[in-house]
Amino acid sequence: MRRVAQVIRVRPEKLDEYRELHREVPEPVLARLRASHIANYSIHLLGDRLFSYFEYHGDDLDADLAAIAADPATQEWWKLTDPCQEPVPEAGEGEWWTPLERVFLME
Structure with missing residues (x-):
């Protein structure tokens, strides 16, 4: 198993919209995530x-992230969520969600 942690900025004027969108994530989007071996x-x-x-x-x-990106339901979802977000100043060239460095893990 691999743990992935990321950060992005939410546009303050879009915060309520972003929260509302995530109250009911479309089932086809969730199904694609599950099919791509993503949990928790x-x-x-x-x-x-x-x-x-x-x-x-x-x-x-x-490959699994590419399958998610190619999924039509996910592409429609991103049309709604992407305008609510912007990369953090620490983002690398071309990064949207920026990976975080793990500094501690207790198992």
Whole structure:
């Protein structure tokens, strides 16, 4: 299993919209995540920063992420959520959600 933690900024004027969208994530979007071996996916908020965490149980994260990106239901979902977000200043070139460095793990 691989743990993935990421951060992105939520646009303050879109915060209520972002919360509302996530009250009912479309089932086809969730099904695609599950089919791509993603479990325990959560998003948390602090100020204007969104923190996401998920556990990956597959063998090829890049391929599974590509399958998610190619999924029509997910593409429609992202048309709603992407305008609510913007990369954090620490993001690398071309990054949307920015990976976080793990500094501690208790199992």
